[in-house]
Amino acid sequence: MRALDVAPRLDRLRARLDDAGVAALIVTNLANVRYLTGFTGSAAVLAVTSGGSGGSGGSGGSGGPGRALLTTDGRYRTQSAEQIASARAPVEISIGTTQAQRDAVRSLLAGVGPIGLEADHVSWSDSRQWGELLGDVVPTSGHVEALREVKDEGEIDRMAKAAAIADAALQEVLPMLAERVSEEEFALALDTAMRRNGAESTAFETIIAAGPNSAKPHHRPTPRIIAAGDPVVVDFGAAFEGYRSDMTRTFFVGGEPEGELARVFAVVRDSQARGVAAVAPGIGCKEVDSVCRAVIAEAGWADRFEHGTGHGVGLDIHEAPTVSQLGTATLAPGMIVTVEPGVYLPGTGGVRIEDTLVVTEDGSRPLTNFEKTVAVV
Numbered sequence: 220m221r222a223l224d225v226a227p228r229l230d231r232l233r234a235r236l237d238d239a240g241v242a243a244l245i246v247t248n249l250a251n252v253r254y255l256t257g258f259t260g261s262a263a264v265l266a267v268t269s270g271g272s273g274g275s276g277g278s279g280g281s282g283g284p285g286r287a288l289l290t291t292d293g294r295y296r297t298q299s300a301e302q303i304a305s306a307r308a309p310v311e312i313s314i315g316t317t318q319a320q321r322d323a324v325r326s327l328l329a330g331v332g333p334i335g336l337e338a339d340h341v342s343w344s345d346s347r348q349w350g351e352l353l354g355d356v357v358p359t360s361g362h363v364e365a366l367r368e369v370k371d372e373g374e375i376d377r378m379a380k381a382a383a384i385a386d387a388a389l390q391e392v393l394p395m396l397a398e399r400v401s402e403e404e405f406a407l408a409l410d411t412a413m414r415r416n417g418a419e420s421t422a423f424e425t426i427i428a429a430g431p432n433s434a435k436p437h438h439r440p441t442p443r444i445i446a447a448g449d450p451v452v453v454d455f456g457a458a459f460e461g462y463r464s465d466m467t468r469t470f471f472v473g474g475e476p477e478g479e480l481a482r483v484f485a486v487v488r489d490s491q492a493r494g495v496a497a498v499a500p501g502i503g504c505k506e507v508d509s510v511c512r513a514v515i516a517e518a519g520w521a522d523r524f525e526h527g528t529g530h531g532v533g534l535d536i537h538e539a540p541t542v543s544q545l546g547t548a549t550l551a552p553g554m555i556v557t558v559e560p561g562v563y564l565p566g567t568g569g570v571r572i573e574d575t576l577v578v579t580e581d582g583s584r585p586l587t588n589f590e591k592t593v594a595v596v
């Protein structure tokens with residue numbers, strides 16, 4: 220497995236901060252902290268000063284330009300030192316109480332401004348506290364998230380591994396669908412199989428939705444017994460070294476679907492295949508959504524596809540870019556997105572099919588490779 224390329228990320232962030240006219244960024248989102256430093260603990264703040272050309276006081280403080288300080292508490296003294304050394308991230312560490320951590324950040328950023336907060340992740344009360352501590356704070360949005368959109372080779376390898384674990388786990392437990400187990404029992408078996416195959420955890424709470432429940436896109440598993448004739452939506456993923464996979468398959472228990480659900484399955488299958496074929500560098504995320512939506516609209520179910528076509532995946536299960544009518548990003552090599560159209564008929568059932576794809580130089584490559592089997596007998 221190729222290594223994660225953590226060390227250059229801070230300088231990429233600094234270039235963005237310079238462009239935005241921000242002299243420093245307080246990173247409080249833990250996935251962003253992990254991305255920039257390699258540190259995986261459950262509590263940390265990362266203060267990053269820009270390259271120095273942005274803002275008004277970039278070189279005026281005691282910190283000066285181009286520094287990064289991770290603050291955390293005593294529980295993570297050893298772990299933070301080990302992980303940051305292993306990532307070769309140019310980051311200083313300060314360990315202490317909450318007050319000591321704040322003092323360390325204030326000292327680094329003395330005279331520096333404006334200082335960006337991650338507006339999408341900071342609570343109202345936290346933003347007020349940071350303002351009282353640091354003075355010139357401003358809201359910023361999406362700086363680290365934009366870097367995270369394009370994965371390096373090490374990240375792609377970990378996501379491919381997560382997806383392969385999920386594929387193998389589903390292969391193992393799929394026959395259970397025909398053995399009159401409940402949604403909950405099947406979810407537990409699938410989750411356990413992922414762990415046995417090397418997942419550190421599930422990527423998110425597994426969705427098993429059988430019969431009429433399959434018409435609820437984000438149904439939670441219940442004691443309902445999965446029976447012959449049921450459509451079963453299986454939406455799940457594995458996490459491996461922090462990186463997540465995401466895949467959905469819809470199966471029919473006891474044989475091929477009949478009637479309206481047979482048509483729903485064929486339309487969703489076609490919509491998903493066309494969406495996958497559209498994924499390529501230079502294509503807008505909105506366009507991929509339009510391709511999937513057009514197939515479903517043509518079949519007369521435009522109002523039964525009530526969610527976006529997909530999303531970025533990585534350290535978070537849902538991250539930039541958004542693949543929907545609201546998606547403004549253009550696909551580029553190294554981005555990883557899902558394509559997951561669905562049609563849901565309340566009272567009857569639903570179908571969703573999803574793959575996670577890495578954008579390549581000339582198209583895309585699926586990381587999720589489980590066959591799109593229809594019938595489980």
Ligand code: CO
Binds near residue numbers: 530557559573
């Ligand atoms: Co998804």
